[in-house]
Amino acid sequence: MTETCHSQWQYNFAFLDENTKRMLRRALLKAVAIPGYQVPFGSREMPLPYGWGTGGIQLTASIIGQDDVLKVIDQGADDTTNAVNIRRFFARVTSVATTSSTAAASLIQSRHRIPETPLRPGQIMVFQVPEPEALRTLEASEVETRKLHAHQEYGLMHVKLYEDIARFGHIATSYDYPVMVNQRYLSSPSPIPKFDNPKLHMSPALLLFGAGREKRLYAIPPHTRVESLAFEDHPFTVQRWEQACALCGSHDSYLDEIITDDAGARMFVCSDTDYCQQQQESKA
Amino acid sequence: MKLLIDAQQLSKTFVLHQQDGLALPVLADVSLQVAAGECVALTGPSGAGKSTLLKALYANYLVGGGSIRIHHQGSWVDMTTARPHEIASVRRHTLGYVSQFLRVIPRVSALDIVAEPLLEWGYSMQEAQQQAGAWLARLNIGERLWQLPPATFSGGEQQRVNIARGMIAPRPILLLDEPTASLDAANRAVVVELMREARQRGAALVGIFHDEDTRTAVASRIFDVPLAPALCA
Amino acid sequence: MSQPVLSVSGLAKDYGNGQGCFDIDFELYEGEVLCIVGESGSGKSTLLSTLAGRLSADAGSVRFRDRAGSSHELTTLAEAERRRLARSEWGFVTQHARDGLRMNVSAGANVSERLMALGQRHYGQLRETAAQWLEKVEISRERLDDRPTAFSGGMQQRLQIARNLVTQPRLVFMDEPTGGLDVSVQARFLDLLRRLVHDTGIAVIMVTHDLGVTRLLAQRTLVMQQGRVVEAGLTDQILDDPQHPYSQLLVSSILQA
Known part of the structure; x- marks a missing residue:
């Protein structure tokens, strides 16, 4: 890797040191092995504040290689501040090619959207996640939510959907709509609109999720079943x-x-x- | 003669821990057998332990020694050693207790209070309430009171509700603690008649009847509860 | 004779400084209410939590027989299994409604939660079941979408009952459920509970310090002092003929009031 060092910046390839990347990759392997399971990782200080995509950036930094073509989007757009900054950051610390074309990209970091152009096998998407715990608004205790995941006790999530229908007449949750990954782990799809949820199901691309502030990452490997929660008489629908x-x-x-x-x-x-x-x- | 109660050598001493363990012997070596169809009237001076004996038979008081065997569903159960669950079963199916005082249950109507033992026997709600109505009518509780909780009833009315509740299930044994104490002559006659009918269906009755007329009218035998020798005198 | 729902023998929870509960033995059958009475610090709540598996036992055995008739040793049960039993076969009613209810979601969601946890996914049916249970605990079905924060103390406790009984558990633990209620509100709660026990055949273990509650509801009573059961038996026997000095003190102190 050393040949890729950019001496003028005094930074390692892709900003992070190799040991941190190794730690992240190990965590990612575990995440891929257990689809939807939140793996803790040692989140590093990044040259951006928390909430600006530090989780996604660290994931991208740990997997990006010289042959990659990177696309960064924010709310679907390639030309918004967050997207432009992150793309420029990686261009400087890796010199990899960047693109705004979904089809041309091998690696896509995203905030809040999945591209409309269908993903293809071999592509990797990295999602920036503010709150990885889908149950957090209902259960404040991390100890308890981890137990709920361990025992697959997800009745609580339906409490929220029940409340939506009781209050608005329909499931009003329109983004960050909870999903069951591989029929096992309840997961947050990150704040993508529920419009994008069907794209998660059996996606040919690898989907990675990183939350820098919360120090959690998780994954939906290619061709994994992803089901949006719903009631029998109030099925899941998109906008x-x-x-x-x-x-x-x-x-x-x-x-x-x-x-x-x-x-x-x-x-x-x-x-x-x-x-x-x-x-x-x-x-x- | 089919024996239903076989109590042997009962003793009971109250120990009052709040008064430095003061011991009050009430029963000593009391034995009583009662057969089906009998009505035994307990007699003796006040404080002789009539009421204590009756409550001991019901396992409401714990005895210090002796055995109380009750014929329950084809076998003998010793109330002094039975587990609480067994005692509850004996009380539900075999051993009834009629006291003077109704323990009012908030918000439950007189009709339902009387019907409850039959529900425990497995009667349908409709049949239990029908019978309960018949019992209340017989004990001269006006129909307009049936749906009311008895908390506001007069003492005599409450007592009659309690008699109906205590006697409605045809249990083989009835323990009666002054069932006619504050009733007028007419209602007393009804209760006497009810006790006679219980005997006729083969029940064994043990009771305390202060009123001599009632005693003569229902008792087949008098049992004089012996005074316990004062142990701590 | 039927089998007990719960058989407890030699149960102990030792906090190490003489506190806890020790040598607990009893059996509980369907349709029975058992009250645990005693002063504060006597180990009542510790016992309740140990029985419910919220605290781990240090000695002894607690056997629970489920609806299907199979027996579980609760002291060594895996947590996954314990939690499964806790949401299908048991209920737990707390003294403070906010410990037993979700205060930030509607009454309907509170009642439905256990059903949803067991996999029911039909909103309309969940809602109807919840409405029926509200009526069973004497709360108007109009209040289905109101949050418990808008309810009185008595209503909150009745809502807790509905939330727990909706899955028709076999055994319900209650920790001072009438503790914070006015006397008149208490009477309503107790009568309701009495009827539900009668109608559903649940077994109840209730911690209370109110002997009036005990007299009204419980066939069976345990009197606890300093972590031990000093007297156990039929409620009427314990209240009318208490044997132990502490039981006598308890009965004489409270009934004279």
Whole structure:
């Protein structure tokens, strides 16, 4: 690895030292072996504050290689502050190629979205996770939540969904919607919209999740069953829009609502900028 | 003659720990046998231990020595050594106790209080309540009171509710602690009649009857409870 | 004669400084209510927690017979199995509702939680079952979506009962369930409990220091002092003819009030 050292920066390849990367990789192997299980790891200080994706960055840093092509998105967009900063960071500390194309990327770090373009075998997605524990809002004690996972006691999660229906008439949880991974571990998919939940199921790509502040990582290996929780009479559904994307005309992508002036005029556009671009180009 | 109660050499001494362990002997070497169809009236001066004997037979008081065998569902159970669960079963199916005082259960109607023992015997709610109504009617408790909790009833009414509750299940043995104490003549006659009917169906009765007329009317035998020799005098 | 639901022998929990509970023996049958009475610090709650497996026993045996008739030794039971029993075959009603309820979710969710834990996934049925249980504990079904924080103390305790009994457990542990209630509210709670025990045949072990409660509900009583059972037997016998100096003191102190 030493040949990749960038002496002018005085940093190791991908910022982290090799021992830290080894620790992370070991934890990742365990996470892949036990899909959905949260593995503790020794989170390092990163040149970003907690909450800005330090968990995702550490995961990416531990697995990125020189041949990788990196894509970083934030809320689906490649050109937002968080995405731009993280992409630039890795370009500087690894010199790997970066891209905004989902199809061209071998490694995708994401905050809050899964790209619309279907992932393919061999790709790895890294998710930034603020709260890895799906049960946390209901059970404050880590000791207790770990027991609940150990004994697969997940009735509590349905308490939350029950409350949603009781209060709003439907399951109002619209992002970070809890899933059962491999019919064993209840997991948080990170704050992706529930629109993206079906993409987790039997995904051909490896999905890795890192929470820097909470010092936990977990994984959904390729072709793993991922089930969104629901009630028999209130099945899981995803968001649908009456509008099409104002830029590309797509009817089946996840749309963001954008206020365009002070009078409250609004437009709906794809949250996935790469996908929107492709759609526009294919029409042009 | 089918024996239902066989109590041998009972002794009972109350030890009052709060009064420096003061010992009050009440029963000493008392033996009593009662057969089906008999009605034994316990007699003796006040403090002689009539009530203590009755409560000992019910296992409400613990005896210091002796045995109390009760014929229960085809076999003998010694109440002095039986486990609580067995005693509960004996009380439910075999051994009834009628005291003067109703222990009021908040919010439960008179009808349900009387019906409860039959429910424990496995009667349906409808049948239990029907019989309970018949018993209350016979004991002159007006129908308008049936659905009320007896907490607000007069002493005599409460006593009659209690008699109905104590006697409604046809248990083979009935222990009666002054069942007619504060009843008027008419109601006393009803209770006397009920006790006679119990004897006729083969029940063994043991009772304390202060009222001599009642005693003569129902008792087949008098048992004079012997005074315990004062052990600590 | 039926088999006991719970058989306890030689049970001890030793905190090491003479505190705890020692040499506990008793059997409990279906439909029976057993009250554990005694002063504060006498080991009542320790005993209850040890029986319920919330504390590990230091000696002795607790055998529990489940609905299917199989017997479990609770002192050596694996935790997974213990938790399974705790959510299907047992209930636990605490003195303070906030320890036994989820105060931040609705009454309906509180009652449904155990059903959901057992795998029921039909919202409509869960809701209907919860509404029926609210009515059984004399809470209007209108209150289904209200949080327990909006309930009175007596209602909260009744909600705890519903939350526990909804899975039709065999055995319910109660720790001073009437402790914080007014006398009139208490009477309602006790009557309700009496009826539910009668109708469902559950066995109840209740820690209380109120002998009135004991007289009304319990066929059986254990009197505890300094971690030991000083007297055990039928409730009426213990209250009418207490043998042990401490039982006599307890009975004379409370009944004269």
